Amino acid sequence: MSTVTINKTKTIKTLNNIASRGLEVLNEDNYTIDNDSNNPDAIVLRSYKMHDYEFNSNLKAIARAGAGVNNIPIEKCTELGITVFNTPGANANAVKEIVLTALMASSRNLFDGVEWIKSLEDKGEEIPSLVEAGKKQFLGKEIKGKTLGVIGLGNVGALVANDALHLDMNVIGFDPFISVNTAWNLSRNVQRAMTLEELITKSDYITVHVPLTDDTRGLFNEKTFKLMKPGAHIFNFSRGELVNDKDMAEALEGGKVGKYITDFPNENVLKMKNAVPIPHLGASTKESEENCAVMATRQVREFLETGNIKNSVNFPNASLPYTGKTRVTAFHHNIPNMVGQITSAISENNLNIADMINRSRGEYAYTMIDVDNETTTETLPELEKQINQIAGMVSVRIISQ
Incomplete structure (x- = not known):
C-alpha cells in the first residue's frame, strides 16, 4: 500500500453516528465526509464490528472513538499498513462517575430498594x-473509612482512586505496568499493593480497570474469591470476560461476594443473586461521546496531513514538527538497514534530508523523513516506487504541499 499525497481532498467514512463536534474538526475544504464511499482515506467508528470488513487499497487510518478496539482486526490492519487509533482517557471521567455512583448506590442498597418500592404500586394509602416497615431490610453501610481496591491505575483507575480519597475512603491500588504520566497524576495517598492478592485480601470494595488479555481473562475466579473479605463488592466496568461467571454466581450465592455490579450483562449475570446488571452505560454521556469524537478526528487529521502518530494501538507513536516540506513516511518491518535503504533512495533522487525520526514497536517500525529541496510531480512517484520496493516495506506515503 503506497500513496503520494499532493493537495488531495481526503475522504472520511464513518461507520457509526459520530458526535457532530468531532466531525467539525474535518469541516474544511480538503475533507469530505462520505459514508457511502468505497475508497476512503480514513474511517471513524465506535462499536461497529470490522472483522469481516473489506479494506480498500487507499485506506490509511482507522480511528475508534473510544478506548477498546476489540471490534477492529488489529493484526490485519498492521499487515496492510493501516494505522489504528483509539482515544484513551477521553471517556475516563464518564466511567469514573458511574463507578462512584455504583459504589455508593450498592452500599446503600439503592438498587434493591427502588425495585422493592415499585412492587408497592397498587397499595394506595398504605404505601x-x-x-417505614419495610425499609429496614435495605439497611446499608457508609463507604467512609472503608477500603477500596483499584486494579489498574490507568486513565479511569487513577481518577477513581483520587476521588475515592476525597470521599474519605482508604484506597489501595495495584498496577505493575503503571505509566510515568499516570503516576504523576495519582495521589500520593493511594497505597500501593505489591501483589494482586494483597489488594484483594485488604479491600471492602474492588473495582477493576484493566484491558482484556490472555493474562486478565477470568481474573476474578474461585481462587480470587477465596481471598476476599466476606461480602466484598466488585465493580466491573472494563470487560465482562474478566470475571468467571460460574465462579461469581457461586460466590454471590454463598455470600462471599456481597454485590457484583457490571456494565456487561449476559444471560448468566441476569440469573445471579445480588448482581446488578447495567446496560453498558459506562461511557454513555454526551460529553464522553463528544470528547472521544473530537480526539479521534484530530488524530486522523494530524496523521493524514503530517504523518504524525499519537495514540495508535498498532503503530509506534512518532511526532516530527511539520514545516510544509515534502515528507516521506514509511511503515516497515523492524529489521536492520531499513532506514539506510530509505535514505539512500532519497539521496539517489538528489534530495537532501532536513529532518527525520524513526520509532519501533515490536516487529514493526515507522520512519518519517523531511526533504528540504523542491520536488516535482515526476520525482515523487519515482521516489515512492523505489522505497516501496525495499524488502520489508509495508506501506509508503509521501506528503507534499
Missing part, C-alpha cells in the same frame, strides 16, 4: 406505612 407510607409499608415503606
Whole structure:
C-alpha cells in the first residue's frame, strides 16, 4: 500500500453516528465526509464490528472513538499498513462517575430498594406505612473509612482512586505496568499493593480497570474469591470476560461476594443473586461521546496531513514538527538497514534530508523523513516506487504541499 499525497481532498467514512463536534474538526475544504464511499482515506467508528470488513487499497487510518478496539482486526490492519487509533482517557471521567455512583448506590442498597418500592404500586394509602416497615431490610453501610481496591491505575483507575480519597475512603491500588504520566497524576495517598492478592485480601470494595488479555481473562475466579473479605463488592466496568461467571454466581450465592455490579450483562449475570446488571452505560454521556469524537478526528487529521502518530494501538507513536516540506513516511518491518535503504533512495533522487525520526514497536517500525529541496510531480512517484520496493516495506506515503 503506497500513496503520494499532493493537495488531495481526503475522504472520511464513518461507520457509526459520530458526535457532530468531532466531525467539525474535518469541516474544511480538503475533507469530505462520505459514508457511502468505497475508497476512503480514513474511517471513524465506535462499536461497529470490522472483522469481516473489506479494506480498500487507499485506506490509511482507522480511528475508534473510544478506548477498546476489540471490534477492529488489529493484526490485519498492521499487515496492510493501516494505522489504528483509539482515544484513551477521553471517556475516563464518564466511567469514573458511574463507578462512584455504583459504589455508593450498592452500599446503600439503592438498587434493591427502588425495585422493592415499585412492587408497592397498587397499595394506595398504605404505601407510607409499608415503606417505614419495610425499609429496614435495605439497611446499608457508609463507604467512609472503608477500603477500596483499584486494579489498574490507568486513565479511569487513577481518577477513581483520587476521588475515592476525597470521599474519605482508604484506597489501595495495584498496577505493575503503571505509566510515568499516570503516576504523576495519582495521589500520593493511594497505597500501593505489591501483589494482586494483597489488594484483594485488604479491600471492602474492588473495582477493576484493566484491558482484556490472555493474562486478565477470568481474573476474578474461585481462587480470587477465596481471598476476599466476606461480602466484598466488585465493580466491573472494563470487560465482562474478566470475571468467571460460574465462579461469581457461586460466590454471590454463598455470600462471599456481597454485590457484583457490571456494565456487561449476559444471560448468566441476569440469573445471579445480588448482581446488578447495567446496560453498558459506562461511557454513555454526551460529553464522553463528544470528547472521544473530537480526539479521534484530530488524530486522523494530524496523521493524514503530517504523518504524525499519537495514540495508535498498532503503530509506534512518532511526532516530527511539520514545516510544509515534502515528507516521506514509511511503515516497515523492524529489521536492520531499513532506514539506510530509505535514505539512500532519497539521496539517489538528489534530495537532501532536513529532518527525520524513526520509532519501533515490536516487529514493526515507522520512519518519517523531511526533504528540504523542491520536488516535482515526476520525482515523487519515482521516489515512492523505489522505497516501496525495499524488502520489508509495508506501506509508503509521501506528503507534499
